[in-house]
Amino acid sequence: MIATVGYFEPWWIQIIKAIVIFAVGLQLVPVVLLAERKLLGRFQSRYGPNRVGPYGAMQPLADILKLLTKEQFRPTTSIGFLFALAPIISILTAVAAFAIIPFGNTQDIFGTKVGLYGIDVSIGPLYVFAFGGVAFYGIMLGGWSSGSKYSFLGAMRGAAQLISYEVSQGLALVGVVITAQTLSLTGIVTAQKGMWYVVPQLFGFLIFLVASFAETNRAPFDLTEADAELVGGYNTEFGGGRFASYYFAEYLNVIVVSGIVTTVFLGGWLLPFGIHPPGWVDPFVVLFKMSLITFLFIWVRATLPRLRYDQLMSFGWKVLLPLATLNTLITAIVVVATH
Amino acid sequence: MSAVLFFIAAIGAITGAVGVVVLRNPFYSVLALVGHLVSLSVLFLLLRAEFVAAVQVVVYAGAVMVLYVFVVAYVGGEGERIGERLHGTASGTGAALRLGGAVLGGAVLVELLIALLGTGLEAVDSYGAGYSPGPRTYGTPAYIGKLLLTRFLLAFEVASFLLLIAAVGAVVLARRRGGLGEEDPDADRFTPLDLLRPPGSGTTAEGVGRRTG
Structure with missing residues (x-):
């Protein structure tokens, strides 16, 4: 049931796991980046990047090299230390949230029991929300310290958007937690052995997905950077490595949210119809499901137009929040009635 | 390891708290308060109170302080005026404000001393709760949830009712202005x-x- 290891893994395994998580996260971001640009090209009847390497596969490498070798500059109106600190906060919280996603159950690797996740905390999803809350300061401080109107407006929108949709996102997960009766993410996965929660918690799944689009500042909720109105939003004044940090954090957040959806609603490493592959297949199952959700993110971005700001607010508070509350209430009643 | 973490977090908490009072720019004051709250949540983690630590960050740093930052960023640059009022140059209210602040500060100090001398000092020589993984041990969500819905049900409900009244009051006040x-x-x-x-x-x-x- 609840993973047998946790705090009792040897210290060297925890260090190796930290390095592996950071490396995997670092590798996934360029892949998602390339996939997004290629797919957006296809959605819009064009080729997408196809010059660097075979099929344009080296494009992210070229992008990263370009960004990292650019000159670091900042506007004279900006506030120096906050301007440098803000991208660091963004990237730090994104990587920290990635640590919680379980890629498999406890495995025996060379006689040592290793959980295929960074940590399995007893507070589960609350850990993600805690880092999500801190991630807000990355956007807010970045926009505020730039000393530019566009950045400031983007940051303010980001602030209002994040606190509005965080509530619905959290409430959508409460339904799952009530059904699984545990907060541990590995516990939630093993509780889905009979049926993935996407079926009994369909409304929770949809609400969580929509709220996640807003939380990760992705289209159609990308009002923080709305390039038609705000040039680039909160990161208008950022260039070079700092812009790369923001970009990295945004895509890592998409990956983390895909991981949470996979874990909480799509059965994590479990396969349907009782198929039981050997343990080393588990991470690939999780990665496959995550890539499906990431594809959905890109698909939605290519399909839907951006909302207007007041539409975003009234949708969050007047539609999504009541639905999420109702979902939690009905789930609680059903669980109590069937016990 | 835990001693090192404790001193980092404790120094962070004290620096943050001092910063809130000392810094002139209200935006930096709010940021100092955020630093203080995050340091507190690290202290909670060291006390094995994982749930309280997470809630501290989610609710205070992630929601309440977001609103503070929001408001201060919009109406920023009021720092000088607060200073003027305190020193009584703007109007005659400086002395009254200083007296009121001293009285309130003294009241908080007395209350904290009662709490500290009453319970806190007993625990100084002992260690915290032992760590044992499991769903119903000290500091986990299950344990706290059970306490909230059994032993502290009345206080919990009264507090939530108070928050509801505050929210309704805020809506009523906001509605009074013309659209x-x-x-x-x-x-x-x-x-x-x-x-x-x-x-x-x-x-x-x-x-x-x-x-x-």
């Missing part, structure tokens, strides 16, 4: 386009609450 549409001379203008356009088609006129045809 965008009332003083707008164009509010009642009706063009043939409005007939052609179905309601809810997302125009800017709809966004500011004008009639939608």
